[in-house]
Amino acid sequence: MAPRKEQQIFRATLELLAAKGYEGLTVEGVAERSRVNKTTIYRWWPSKAALLAAALVEADLLAMEQPDTGSLRGDLEALVRGIVALLTRPPAADVAVAALGAAVHHRELAEAVRRFFADRFVREEAVFERARRRGELSATADPMLIVDLLAGAVWLRTVFRGLPPDDDFAARAVSAVLDGSATARARTGGPAAG
Amino acid sequence: MAPRKEQQIFRATLELLAAKGYEGLTVEGVAERSRVNKTTIYRWWPSKAALLAAALVEADLLAMEQPDTGSLRGDLEALVRGIVALLTRPPAADVAVAALGAAVHHRELAEAVRRFFADRFVREEAVFERARRRGELSATADPMLIVDLLAGAVWLRTVFRGLPPDDDFAARAVSAVLDGSATARARTGGPAAG
The missing domain is CATH 1.10.10.60 (Homeodomain-like)
Structure with missing residues (x-):
């Protein structure tokens, strides 16, 4: 076709x-x-x-540009901004939120949503591969977990809390998963050597 | 009554x-x-x-115990395990997923879901207040963001990806937001002093 x-x-x-x-x-x-x-x-x-x-x-309509900004931080911030746009800006927002919400109730649609996220992740892996080559990602880091923390936070904030993320949301969310929120004394291990 | x-x-x-x-x-x-x-x-x-x-x-039916394990890490892991249970174990799971999924389509239900999350957060704040008193939380940490990252990741993993989190999911997710995933060279600032 x-x-x-x-x-x-x-x-x-x-x-x-x-x-x-x-x-x-x-x-x-x-x-x-x-x-x-x-x-x-x-x-x-x-x-x-x-x-x-x-x-x-x-x-x-639901396509997202795959960022390549030169740094893991920049790429993840672009990714978060893309997800915020997808879930808040019409017309894509209505479609994305309707499809994901409906997936909860319809088993055959749930399969489509699983494929949607699996397909996204295959593309997002390039971000983490480049980050590993640049020595930006700790040895124990889990790329799918990082994506799920960030994308999940955007979903929860925009759809469930009904609070549109402010301008620095992407930077703060990415800093939370890259830099951590614990003080030195409350950390396990600490950052792996670069 | x-x-x-x-x-x-x-x-x-x-x-x-x-x-x-x-x-x-x-x-x-x-x-x-x-x-x-x-x-x-x-x-x-x-x-x-x-x-x-x-x-x-x-x-x-939807109540969650508020953890008080003696450490921020322990409390957040208990919180994540509670959310995983809520979204995966019947009968609460059917109710929680149905209510949150339906909120997407019904404006008056969205208000109820917002109150649900706001009410949870008021209770969860005690975890972060204790952590601050114990010197476990960096000065720039944002409690609502931490909760949204963790709860959002559970939702995305269980409901959208259809992948039930494994036994060490809670520990890995909490480590991601407390310890961070960047190598030392890719960090901004680094952890605040305890």
Whole structure:
């Protein structure tokens, strides 16, 4: 399928999900909205779950630039700012929050969300590989844990607390996971040698 | 109202939410399930949103023990283990995940979830006050940020990734936010003096 047409279908899928929820999402509705024949859509994606999984992973609407600022700190701050934007700025915010919220209730959607996060992580690993080569990451550091702490904090702050992160949120959150919040006397081991 | 009766109502409210979603939750349904008169319920809580907000904050079902282990590290690890249990062990897990997931779609429920997190944080602050008195927390540490990093990571890992945290998850997550993951050369400032 032509990339432009595919993106049209993905955008229609995600907009319909945000507007009507997972129950209200139908391949017929996507066909109408994207002006693509229903049988064409079914030929590529056998179910609405498959279509939504593809849209979550591949839609330009939810794409995030992979940062390469020259430092781990800079890359992680850019990553956090990207997640804040994704969860707070329309139209992507409505889609991202609706998809993730709905995943809680629908087992087949949960699988799509797992693929979404797994796919993101594969891309984010480049940030940590470069950081290791530059000697910025301690030997015991756990990249997926770092990503989950940061992305989870943005989700909790924006969606559950309803508090939009302020301008220095990214810098403070990244400093918390890179520099730690304990005093020297309360630390275990301390930073590994660079 | 007698505390036992109140807890009966709260439990019925949360179970009904988990079973039928926010749309399916009605004061009539709660009255039936808890065997308390509908007008009695309305006398104390004027709407299902008010009832649910009270249940989220006050129900024994979602209560978490406030740890006091003698160290910040021990308290935060206990806190993380409590959140993991809340989000993964039935029956509380179904309720907690359903309530938080539904909050994404319903504005009046979002307010209840905000009160739930605000109320938790008021209780969690005792952990950080004791840590400051013991000289365990750096001067720049931000307690709400630490809580959001940890609780957010548990949510992301369990609900979105569908990966149940393993036994040492709490210790690793707490170490990440207390000790940091950067090497000495990649740190800003370093730990404040104890």
